[in-house]
Amino acid sequence: MPHLSPFVVGLHQWLLALLCLVPLNAQAAIEVGALTGELNLGPHVQLLEDAERELDIEQLVGEGGALAWQPSRQETLNFSFSDSAWWLRLRIENGSSKEVRRLLELAMPLHDYLDAYVVDEHGEIVSQWQTGNRRDFDSRPVTHRTFVLPVYVPAGESRQIFLRLDTHDGLYDATPLYLMSDAGFLAKAQRELMAFSLYFGALLALLIYNLLLYVATRERSLLLYVAYLGSFFILMFTARGFAFQYWWPTLPTFNNQLVPINIGFFALMLAVFSNSFLSLRRHAPRMTHVLFVVGGMCLLSSLPALLGHYAPLFRLMIPAAIVLSCLLLGVAVWRSLQRDTLARIYLVAWGVLLVGVALYFLRVAGVLPYNLVTEYAVQVGSGIEFLLLSLGLAWKINQFKNEKLAAERATLELQRSLNERLEVEVEQRTHELERANQRLTALARTDPLTGLLNRRQFHELVEEKLQERRRSGLPLLFAVMDIDDFKRYNDAYGHQAGDEVLMRVATMLQDHFQRAGDRLFRLGGEEFGILLEADSLEAGQHALERFRQALEQLRIPHETSCYGVVTGSFGLVCCRDCRKVPSAMALYRQADLAMYEAKERSRNRVVTRSIAEVLE
Template identity: 70%
Template sequence: MPGEVNVTRRYFLPQLLIATVCGWLLLCLWGQPAVAAIDVTEAPGELNLSPEVVLLEDSDRTYDIASLPAENERLPWQASGQETLNFSFSSSAWWVQVDLTNGSEAVVRRLLELAMPLHDYLDAWLVDESGEVIRVWQTGNRRVFDSRPVAHRTFVLPIDLPPGETHRVVLRLDTHDGLFDATPLYLMDGASFLAKSQRELMAFSLYFGALLALLTYNLLLYVATRERALLHYVAYLGSFFVLMFIARGFAFQYWWPNWPTFNNQIVPLNIGVFILTLAMFTCSYLSLHRHSVWLPRVLYGAAGLCLLSAMPALWGHYGPLFRTMIPSAILLSTLLLVVAVWRCWRGDVLARIYLVAWCVLLVGITLYFLRVAGVLPYNLITEYAVQAGSGLEFLLLALGLAWKINQLKNEKLEAERKTHELQRQVNQRLEAEVRSRTRDLESANRQLAAMARTDPLTGLYNRRQFLTLVDEELGCRRRLGQAVLFVVMDIDVFKAYNDTYGHQAGDEVLVKVAALLKQHFRREGDHLFRLGGEEFGLLLEADTLKAGYRALERFRGSLEALRIPHQGSVYGVVTASFGLVACEDFEQVPDAQALYSQADQAMYEAKQQARNRIVVRNLLPENT
């Protein structure tokens, strides 16, 4: 049994000559690499075999299934360790082995799937314990579709394991021209394979159905409107649809199952056509001919280079083809991004939609090509990124086309409207000029009024507005019987700051202080003033003196927390002193100047008490 052979290989004793001879004879027949057999009765419904197999590179293509068992022990087999078999660009053939054992008392059927529809040549053998080949498969993308044992877009091999026996699956993977696609390898029971196939078929049906619906709808729109951008969109979407239908194996299964050579030739040629239609669509979608004479020529030239690099596919050359096509595609993609960014910078709404859509597709295509080149591993993201990105891209572009058609319609209406307006142009010119002058005058008056009310540096109310606004507020609160809370704030030793750091730095401090005031005092009744120099006034809307004091203390702490360096201050940073007056006896503060005087005296007391503090002058009744 294979399990016994594995035990013999690991634990054979040199002193037992008979065991050694028996082990050697079995190894010559069976050739088991140092990987344990997989018990299919204990394996999950869908098992990724890629990390479990062993690999052998056949650079000279000298091995065959007849000579392989006898030489197996001395061959450089290596454990895969890959989540997905990926040989990228390689001139060798690759052998893959895995042992499957049935520990049950009944025949077990499993399905081995190579989930890559574009693999060129696949030869497979099922070998029993005695080394006899009991089943052979020869299929691949370069052989007719009927060579596949299961009619499926990927390669599915049915394996029947008798009870209590171990069989080896041997695969030989080869390519026509040295380009391997990443090949996932799964082992499944029938129910799991059916469920997986149904999920994939549902997803691809929705995907291709959505693309086909977009294509049909926009083709009908082109017939109705004769807008060239719609025709280019249909060509672009149609070439992409065909490319995806081929790449996922559906075209070979349903369209041309007996033409494997054509199936392989059409893939790179369709990529070249897709890139050319992309350039055509971009030029018409963004109306590049209106903005530049040479730019469309550059895009067509790069696209033509991609199409030209696909021509070797007609003579059966594919490996070098992708080595030249990928740089050409990267060049065109870079140009498209630059053009889209340029048009976005010029305020083109269509370019913004195009940039988002193209970036989504570009990310998907980049991930896919990096996976083909072997830079990135095979996984759901790298395998299906093109589908996800393209679906979103075409939806966004369809939205942009609708916007473009509407824009063209508006431009046409505008042109018709201009013809009518020319008849009244002379009479309206004078009226428009008068309205324009009136608007300019009103705007100038508004600007002058704003300049008269606000401080140009900080954006706060100035001292003139302070006198007017506070007098109004005092009158209002006198009628309502409400207390008034007013603060005078002065930045500490600010003259020394200007002398040390310069007046420009001082202005920056004033701007920062004003911004911090706006952040802290945002209630509707809060009013902020720059009273002059480094002095500010705050008319607070607070329910009580304590609430006003707490709000002011929070601001003082925040100002200190800004940590604006100040060598002339004992605190080492910019601070401020505050005088807070609270009063509801308006006989003592009949106007803004009297209120300012009370708060200013309290502020100077704070200055005398080592600064960076709040001094309160409470003129409220004791029970308030």
Template identity: 55%
Template sequence: MPLLWLLSWQAQAVVDISSSPLAINPAPQVAVLEDETAQLAIEQILEPAEPLPWQQLQQEVPNFGFTHSAWWLRLELANDSAAPLRRLLELASPLPDFIDAYAVDAEGRVVQQWSTGSRRPFATRPVRHHAFVLPVLVGANETRQVYVRMASHDGLVPATPLRLMDDVRFLERTQSELMSYSVLYGGLLALLLYNLLTFLATREKAFLHSVFYLGAFLLFNLSLRGFGYQFLWPEWPRFNQQILLLSAGLLYVALTLFSLDYLTLKRQAPRLAKGLVVLTGLLVLSILPSLADRFAWTLRALVPLSIGYALLLLGTAAWLSFQGDRLARIFLLGWGGLLAGGALYALRLGGFVPYGLATEYALEAGAGFGFLLMAFGLACKINRLKRAKLDAERETYELQRTLNHQLETQVLQRTQELEQANRKLAAMVRTDPLTGLLNRRQFETLINEEIQRRHRDGKPLLFAMMDVDDFKLFNDTYGHQAGDEVLVEVAALLKAHFRRAGDRLFRLGGEEFGILLEADSFEAGRFALERFRHSLQQLQIPHQASQHGVVTGSFGLVCCSDYDQLPAAMAVYRHADQAMYEAKQISRNRVVARSVMAEV
């Protein structure tokens, strides 16, 4: 045995496997060495150029965290019995990237060697197990030095509990473990299928989101515990690395969707809901580097964001619970149980709490408790919806009874309102909305009626058209709003001047107005128009573009008693229009009258 190797073999406690048949944690007897260059091979470990700085492991669980160094563990096993023994050294985490292990005899020779890890095919594992199990053979009255090298792909060496046991204890433990996980996964699948069928029956989105949530957790736990790599994708080590963090991202998205729906956060706490969605988006973005095999980067961002997410959701549920929301109280209890289980499991991985069944399966126990409460909460939610539906039906029935008692009064009231509305509608149909004068349609109807009536009575019909002078220029100068105000003033002046029972006032379009006069004679009608023309000019409405400087009007008056020549409203309109345009051509602001009288 080389002298340097002897010097580097520092004294340490030896595990006597002949007197320790039970499963133990050998961490107190483990020495650890940091290889900062990650270049040391087993030969350099056994025959160092100078003594290596081995140190006693100070943790119950080896946990090196974010580091680019390779880490060596050394454990000495002694068999003082007269028969060879085999012991199984379990590295109880499926997450380390690269594991190289060596069993060295007392002469410094490597007698057993293993190279495995989560980034190597599953077939490299000496024992088909979801974690890493190394079968160490120790001859009668011999010792074995076991060296384990742990290295990472991109700077993260996860916490890896150690267990040392014989085959019988390993088999018992594996059977108990598989039974526990079978119950958990079977229960999750049963709950998932139940919620899926319930969603298909009720179409309640909370059940669909719970299916997504359960499925995401199931995939995450299968990846975290190594069962997915063992049973589902043993030939895909790269996918095995990525699926853990991707399933964590799916879990956050699913939990957010479920929480928003179950707690109705968008209605009860919209700002908190928005914050939860934003934080979920950041979590998903932080997971994307894992697609490029940068898991250390991902975890550096994921851990603080996950803590913030958990606290925000916990605080939201607590606030709603304080407001008296029963569903929020159930959610708070279930989510708190899951968080407590996850925190206890993380503390066990970090060596802050001792190993035991409670700490080893705290995550699964907390999740199972949370999912059972989730199922109970969904049942309560359905009952709440049923009660709300029954209350709504009861209120509808009471409302119908009230409406039946008030029906006659309301029908009468509605009838009166309808008649009033019809009158308003009829007035709207007959009148111009801007000026309140009769519109073009009423002009044709009323003039035709007047022609027939006056023809029977043998009386003349006097009709005048008026056009505001240079109105387009007025609009161009003062704007259309001012133009509308002028039309309203003209209409008001018309109403003030022509108030006899037979007078009818029309707005025929744009700035054109029509006047059906109840006058005794042709001269009386002309006089009434002149009087109105003068009043309009006296309003002194400024009009810079007009030759008169103010708003004026041109009028065309037709007096008709020969109804053979003017048999209908449009014929009267054309004669009055021609007279009005004649007034405009002369000088505007004047009245031009025409008489269409029957020959006697």
């Protein structure tokens, strides 16, 4: 053997020692310096099962190479029912020339316990958090419905991230894990917020609309629909993390109890509503009892949540929910084959919802890719389902009305054959009732004092106009007018004189705005709304200026006004892209703000604004 110098021997021994320090299952680092969008970390993390829940971060940092870390290879992490705690590990590095901040999101709002640690290259913990759905909401470093952790990586350095996932009693939900830049997270958060705002807004609008219908008609099926929709609304609002964030951020135990309890209540209301919707008491009375029993089992199986037991609860609830769904689908198919129109509507509605649920869970299982369709499939499916069911209820009520009218006609024919005089009296009473209904319909649409459309019609007509302009791309102009110092006018001249002023202003509005698309509303008190058929903001402003001058030239005395006569302040908004206006109320608020700006600028003037400029 050739003789080696002491220096070469020492260098050889140092290299061997260095290699011994490198763990055999070393993890490849993820380059984040140039990351701009979002990265799904599911396939990139390593997993470690802590069956005894004894490991801590010091052991993982000191003995990480000797532990049985395994690559996940899952698009979405899912531990299902497990009594173990699970550790996740990944390494990120910054190859850029400046420090970067990256956001790590665990996109499961209902995860019980999350402990996170960021370790630098020397094994020192530089950041750590203890949060989760069973801890107060303010334990989260970023105020968001899911769990978002900020990780800072200096230029040319790397960081190792450890996540400890644990549950209350062994029930894990599917756990999407993403790494994003600030811009990527902002885009994702805005996209989600817009989608959920539209979704929950649509559900809430359907709920309120049908509740008002119930108040007006006292139709029991409408009340059951409202209870069914309301339980689903609260369930989704809670399951998506919004309830914990906005409603009870300091009540984590209550938040966790509410989810299974509301699932059980939703299943019971589903059984009760479906029984009413499909008229099963008349067509299949035995099935009514079966549905109520299964729905009751779902509710009863949720009660252990009050004692803090969740995993056994879902082992009972999931099969009961599957049985209930199969029963409802079977009944709907059976009634559809018997040419029951309501059953066919119900079957289509449930079919759309089940397709949405299937797409979402296939995405969670990693079978389908993540995209807008698979992520929001449940929301889209349930929204369409509730809309179809609402239409079905309207059809059902209309059928009852037609049957009632047919029965009335038969009764009239019988009365006519028995007594001609009684027939005449009934006919007269019928005509009186029709005229009363017409008057009631008119009263429901118009303001009784001025004859203008009322606030309810404002919401309906402006929503229709917004939808029309979203399709056509044409601009939409809306103005709010308020009579200046009207309270002082009432105090000085009396309320009767004030009513006369309101009627004169309403008459002037009708005289000045006579184009086919113009719509006039009394929004309340001395406030009026004007939907203008104009091509531009300048044309609308010109039309309002003519009316303002005409009102001032009436010279209606108003001693307490700085102008000495009755005047008005106007706020005009022009929406050139109606897709940016979510609702009629959003349009009204902007016009109202412009009107108040006119008030602040000495009144008796027109202030304009563009929706596009406000929203940008």
